[in-house]
Amino acid sequence: MSDESSPLPRRAFLKGTLATTMLSTTAELARTAEAASKAAADSPIVQENARPGADDWQLTRVRVDGAGFRSPWIEGYCSKQSVTVGESIDVMVSCDPARRFRLELFRMGYYGGKGARLVKSFGPLEATTQPTPKPGEKNLHECNWDSSLTIDIPEDWLSGVYIGRLTTIPEAGEAYWQSHIVFVVRDDRPADILFQVSDNTWQAYNPWPNNYSVYTHPQGTQGPWADVSFDRPYAREAQHHSVVDDPRTVGSGEFLPFEFPLAYWLEQHGYDVSYCSNSDMLTPDRGLKCKAFISVGHDEYWDIRQFQSVQTMRDEGVNLLFLSGNSICWVTPFRESSSGTPNRIMFRGGPYGGEQSHAVTRHEEHGPFPHRGPDEGLLIGARNVRPVNGGGDWAITKPEHWIFKGTGVKVGDTIPGLVGWEYHGNPAEIEGLEVVAGGTAWQSGVNPQNWTATIYSGPKGNFVFNAATIFWSQGLSTPPGHVLPWSHWSRPHGPDPRVQQITHNLLRRAIDNKKV
Template identity: 25%
Template sequence: MIACYTNRLSARPGERVDLHATNDLAGECSVEVERIGAEIELVHQFDITVADHPTPSDADMNGCGWPAAGDFIIGKDWKSGYYRIRMTNADKKSTTHFVCVLPEKPGKNEIAIILATNTYHAYNYWGGANAYSHVTKLMKGQASFEDAMAQAIGTLSAERPFPDLIIAAPDDAPRLINDRKRGFKEQPWASDMNWMIKHHASPYDGSAGFVNKWEHRFAEWAEKNGIELDYYTDYDLDAKDDILQAYKCALFVGHSEYWSGKERDQVEKYVDAGGNIAILSGNTCFWKVRWENDGKTMVNHKWRGHTAEPEASKDDATHLWSHESVGRPEAELTGLSFVFAGYHRLGMCVSRGAAGYTIYRDNHWTLEGTDLFYGDVLGGEVPLIGYESDGCRFHFDEDELPVPIPMVGVPENLEIIGIAPCAFGEDPDSGYAPIIPPEQLDVIANVIYGDDSPAAQKKVLRGHAILASFKRGKGEVFNTGTTEWAHGLAAGDPFIDRITKNVLNRFTGKTGRAV
């Protein structure tokens, strides 16, 4: 085995990064550090000697405890971005990790992108388990899916490597969406099952990580369009206050599912004071987490939050942001919530859906110059709606336009641009075996309706993804409501491209000029 991790996931130019590693050959390894964006740029190369170290049985919760095998200094000329660390031993076996290079000081550029590293940690099952299940036992056939899910852990160590398919997905890694509609009486499926079998992929590998996933696709698009970004991790917003105040716009891309209390406090303060956030993400800010041990431990009890730590205050509790034990629905900040939407074109979740937004409010500022009109479908060819989506309840006004129903934090002034049907889960009465992991429908029904009856749970299964914006305080929020927006940019869709540029122009004060 060869594996490595760093003592920190982000660092500024001039700061040192320690590399903790094990190598069963117990000898010299070469290390390459590359910036990953529109191009791959090798910035540093060095050799270290790495011994063979055992992996503790509780590494998933308490870390590996390997000594530092070497270190490197972030170069003064290294641009802010995602940097891959590749370590290779004498047998040519490699492992990868990463570090986010921060700007030398906040505000070097106008736009900050916050990498969804809390989500990376939640899905990380290196050493056994993650926040969802005991993945190793599941993949080895040592536990059923139900039993493996019961062995999910609520304390996750950052002092361990990541599985390769999370942190180093190959170029041909499939998206988490069915790229075509289900045929007549065809058995449902999810993603590319043949690829997953070939690569021994777990159900969790595609849901987090940078390389060849959402944030990477966005970074490529931004750099090709001359858009400079300053990079941060979720934990940076937890560890230091007021980072965002130096920026005109902050971005959350892909799958920004897990937020700490301090991170959310900072983002809300930023927007209320006049900052703008563009959420090009789905399932955003769904789970509340807590960082301990100077960023070495992420506490994330999920559904068990109120029972695992019954005495925890609302500031410390970990659960759904919308759960009564926390009491801060994410839609107060994001405008939308996963509880009102769910999945599209996965398994039996809207398996023959259009995979795009039907446009209703075609005079909205985001659509200027897009040539989109009432009833048009945005992104169906991409496909744009898939995997996880956020939405709200709504009704149609006297002008036959959708307007929000202000509940569970959804703001009354939300402007709904487009909608697409979603399903929070698969209907058990469909006649087809479910594929999507079951959620706690009783908990969600209670959050939405204050009622966990079977009828309320059934109602939870029906929802809509929403494309929307709204003003909060002195700032503004744009939300795509889908994890897949960056893939629309990667596909070269001219409508999605123009909408994104409209948003960034407005949010950086460049309205009327092309980005």
């Protein structure tokens, strides 16, 4: 049917209107990106990404055992979650059967679209078959393997996420096999943006060696029963059956599927970004030197000291961007390893949420827990809800808000599939808090739950934004080595100029403290 007031058929008219809106958004995005790049011309990130990228850094030949978790043919882990220049880190490697191997170490970034830069190669080195630990108290698996090599961090290694590729050197007639290791190089410089990787959550879900995570204790999947150690390899990405089906994640935690698209995009546009692990946020000192703090991806497990640190940062004027979902869900106390290394063992100590119903119910159904965290909504703006997982479209409710400048969006416009794997809802009672997007997430068409993206002002002209979805980064970029995740028969579509422009707007306001 034609629209009588228009010389064009209605469908063609709407199509043309949408195309015009998208062209306008793309033009605004280009202007914003150009301005950001020019402003950051002297950034160490810009200088780093001008260096040659690697053509070959991904895993090529991957083999996992019959259970689908580990790669005993070659696997390894690092002695620390993060390290700074001038320090060293040990890498523990096991091969079954014993083999020589080589390690290529890459810094992850943009690098002209290649996604990584080779910083150093090691080998050939010798690897023995190191023992699989027997389950300890609370099903703890702590490897205590011998070190295969020690890496001294030189002065010119910029803060970032560093992924190593372990490759066996085959004997005659054999195939080679590969897996990853991962760690963060941190620094202490004043930076515009602090990017916190969600490695506590990587470890909580890590099923190495054979389905042993905080979710697999016989007493229950949601209680405080299991301990997990960072002294073990990361198995294949723990959500692979339901969210990410990509064996190339073996050894790299959840960085590649959920966090790399943000790091790649930030470095592509020259943002001055520094990186840290969850365990680096036990005091607010690092964050107070930055203008913006980003929680990314699946950021579920926080030591209570992390919560207190980020709360202090907000109160002191740091802008907080929760480009994440299911964030600050479980109190996760750290303790030292059996060898005395700090912050190497953790467990699910209890729910965040204070007296909110989702916390009270979890405590009653899955406890008793030794801890109850404060209401996370009073920090992040919205809360963990039940059900907390599902998929949906990210629907705009307040298009006049400054975060949408240059996007051309209207009330009810949607970004398909951007909500998932888990999300936030139930906005907190904070004066001036605004719901900028919201809608319904579904578990394969059932169990509907409302989600809400929120923003509120901090006490010193800063702000706290909550995108309310693990999948936000999927709308920014699709770097090499990345596979789009999915959730409950719903999936994001990849880069979207509206997500990119919203993120530029947020970062411009955070960094320049100017209205956009």
